[in-house]
Amino acid sequence: MAIVELTDVTKTYHLGDVDVHALRGVTLNIEAGEFVAIMGASGSGKSTLMNILGCLDTPTSGEYRLAGQPVSRLGSDALAGIRNGTLGFVFQSFNLLSRTDALENVELPLLYADVPAAERRARAREALERVGLGERLHHHPNQMSGGQQQRVAIARALVSRPKVILADEPTGNLDSETSIEVMTLFQDLFATGITILLVTHEPDIANFAGRVVSMKDGRVRSDQRRQPDDARAALARERAQRAAEQAEHTA
Ligand code: ADP
Ligand code: MG
Numbered sequence: 001m002a003i004v005e006l007t008d009v010t011k012t013y014h015l016g017d018v019d020v021h022a023l024r025g026v027t028l029n030i031e032a033g034e035f036v037a038i039m040g041a042s043g044s045g046k047s048t049l050m051n052i053l054g055c056l057d058t059p060t061s062g063e064y065r066l067a068g069q070p071v072s073r074l075g076s077d078a079l080a081g082i083r084n085g086t087l088g089f090v091f092q093s094f095n096l097l098s099r100t101d102a103l104e105n106v107e108l109p110l111l112y113a114d115v116p117a118a119e120r121r122a123r124a125r126e127a128l129e130r131v132g133l134g135e136r137l138h139h140h141p142n143q144m145s146g147g148q149q150q151r152v153a154i155a156r157a158l159v160s161r162p163k164v165i166l167a168d169e170p171t172g173n174l175d176s177e178t179s180i181e182v183m184t185l186f187q188d189l190f191a192t193g194i195t196i197l198l199v200t201h202e203p204d205i206a207n208f209a210g211r212v213v214s215m216k217d218g219r220v221r222s223d224q225r226r227q228p229d230d231a232r233a234a235l236a237r238e239r240a241q242r243a244a245e246q247a248e249h250t251a
Contacts, residue, residue, distance in 0.1 A: 002065075003164060003195050004030035004053060009062035009072075011048050011218075022048040024218035025062070030197065032163070035190040035228065037206035038199045040215030046199045047168055049215065053197060054087055054166045055079040067163065084113055088157030088165045092172035094149045096141045096156075102128055103137045106156045113160065127155035131185055147178035154185060164195040171205055177238050183208045184231040208234075 011023040022045045030036055040046050051057040052064060055071055058079075064072040071082060096105050106124040115123070128137055131151040141149050150170060157165055167186070171179035179202075187208060190196050198209060206212045207229045214222045 001032050001068075002029045003032040003067050004028065004197075005063070005065040006053075007063040009052060009059040009064060011045075011052065011057070012060045021218055023052075023059070026218075026220055028213065028220060028223075030195065032195055033190075033193050034211055035186070035196045035209045036198070036211045036213060037209035038197065038213050038215060039201060039203070039206050040221075041201070044215040045218040046215055048218075050166055050168050050197070050199055054089060055083045084109070084160060086163050088160060088162035090150070090153050090157050090165060090167035090170045092169035094141070094146075094153045094173075096149055096152055098141050101138045101140050102133060102144075102152045102155075105141075105152055106159050109156060109160045123159050124155070127159040128152070130158060131155045145178070146174050147181055150174065150178075150182050151185065154182075154189075158189070162194070164197065165189065167196070167198040169199055169201070171200065171202070177235070177242065179205060180231055180235045180238055184235055187228070187231045204229075 006026055006028040009023055009026045010021070013020040013022055026049060038046050038049065048057070052059055055066065058074075059072050062072065063070065066082060067086060069082065071079065074082070097108070103121070103124050106127050107120045110120040110123060125134070125137060128134055131154050133148065133151055133155065136144065136148065139148075141152070144152070165186075171182055174182060183205060186196055186198065196209070200206050207226070208231050210228045211223070211225045213220055
């Protein structure tokens, strides 16, 4: 079943007298359970596409169906409802609240959804355990590494039990090893059946997905299914290489 159906979607921003054609007619179908990487140079329309996919914005023209529902012309309240029930978001900059511990950060989406306190706590704890942070429930963002903060953000995306995770450059602020670590987590989520749409400009990161969609000038330039690279194997190689470099340096 297609979870995402975009048909000839355009998005035009008006900047004073100038029209910026951010999307010039995108048609894209994504099946439930796919792991799709969206690539393309800066300005090619990736974030605009993600905002539409994530029901944060609406197309100028064209159709968008999410899980069979036509969402292209819904108002902001209806869009918010669909977002909360279906989608989880991960951003490059983590967007965690700094004065709040991991557990409370992850609970936040449930607070807005009026989930009772005890259930909020239990589900947040479960989400943090799922991303390997069960021992760090009460750490604050500034007591955690970048990779750990991104894992908290992924737990926050998971806590509302989304069908689709949308991640815009989630490894953009992380070093190579930490990036691959985060990709092992996305591959684990994919294995549980969650649909993942991930924007990146790094080919090595895109290759952990089973399908790579390349954007250029607001259009899909190529769309290829592939055998994904294994993130755990890549992580082992990366660590072995770092250890070898270290050993050489010490010798
Ligand atoms: P990417 O994420 O691939 O870098 P974007 O989707 O952010 O690309 O941007 C695509 C084009 O749309 C760019 O030319 C950008 O300047 C323009 N754009 C994006 N958002 C806005 C906006 N809110 N207002 C005006 N122009 C925008
Ligand atoms: Mg962008």
